[in-house]
Amino acid sequence: MKTLTLLLSLMLFATAFAGAGKGQKAPNFSITTLDGKKLSLASLRGKVVLLDFWAQWCEPCKKELPELQKLSQAYAGKGVVVVSVNIDKQRENAERMAKQLGVSFDVGLDPAGTVAGMYDLPKMPTSFVLDKKGIIRFVHEGFEGSGDVTRFKQELDELAKN
Numbered sequence: 369m370k371t372l373t374l375l376l377s378l379m380l381f382a383t384a385f386a387g388a389g390k391g392q393k394a395p396n397f398s399i400t401t402l403d404g405k406k407l408s409l410a411s412l413r414g415k416v417v418l419l420d421f422w423a424q425w426c427e428p429c430k431k432e433l434p435e436l437q438k439l440s441q442a443y444a445g446k447g448v449v450v451v452s453v454n455i456d457k458q459r460e461n462a463e464r465m466a467k468q469l470g471v472s473f474d475v476g477l478d479p480a481g482t483v484a485g486m487y488d489l490p491k492m493p494t495s496f497v498l499d500k501k502g503i504i505r506f507v508h509e510g511f512e513g514s515g516d517v518t519r520f521k522q523e524l525d526e527l528a529k530n
Contacts, residue, residue, distance in 0.1 A: 388487045390507055394419070394498050395486040399453065399476035402463060407474055409502065412449055416527040417498040418520065420452040421484055424461035426492040432511035433469045439520060440473040447500070448524050451476065455484050455492075497523045499530070 388395055394417075398408040409417070420436055422429035433452070440450035450473040454462035457479045466475050478484055487496070490509050497506040497520070506523045508516060 388496065388504055390504055392504050394496060394502050394504050395483075396502075397476075397483045397486060399478060399483060402454075402459075402466060402475045402477065405474070407451065407476055409451075412451070413502055414447075414500050416448045416500060416524055417502075418448070418450045418495060418524065419498060420450070420493055420495040421455060421487065421489055422452055422493045423455050424465045425456075428511040429493045430465070430469065431513065432493050432495075432516070433465070433471055435511075435517050435520075437469070437471055437473065439517070439524070443524055443528070446528050448528050449473070453478050453483050455479070455481055495520075497527065499527050 394409060396408065396410045398406060401407050409419070418436065418439065420432070422433065436450050436452065439448075443450075452471070452473065453476045454466075455478050456462050459477060459479070462475060462477060465471075476483070487494070493508075493511055495508040496504050497508075499505050505527060506519075508519070
């Protein structure tokens with residue numbers, strides 16, 4: 369009996385700290401954006417959210433961000449919002465890269481890694497596609513190129529029509 373109790377306790381502990389996964393409610397956060405606004409994930413309920421985590425040192429991120437910018441523009445007015453969280457310790461790194469890549473969607477700053485820790489990122493970049501209720505429906509690890517963009521579009525289209 370003690371072994372079973374210990375095993376169940378360990379399983380619950382591991383589940384509690386497994387990060388954010390498909391089918392779970394996305395952990396809420398409040399973060400300051402590059403332009404000084406406060407942004408909370410809860411304020412985006414009722415919209416489909418593509419939430420992306422990135423860093424200046426991440427090579428795939430440099431390819432992904434311009435594609436996310438295109439998606440942000442293509443889905444504007446369709447109930448879809450693209451939001452990103454930069455995990456660089458130096459704000460200047462995020463500012464420089466966002467400017468170089470023409471990013472105009474909200475970029476939250478997470479230099480302490482608090483928000484990234486809530487999501488337990490498996491790699492960089494990692495993106496979460498949330499439905500209108502804030503449930504994680506899709507998780508993308510890394511960025512390979514046009515195939516990932518096609519998947520993003522399919523997922524956003526599916527969730528935006530519901």
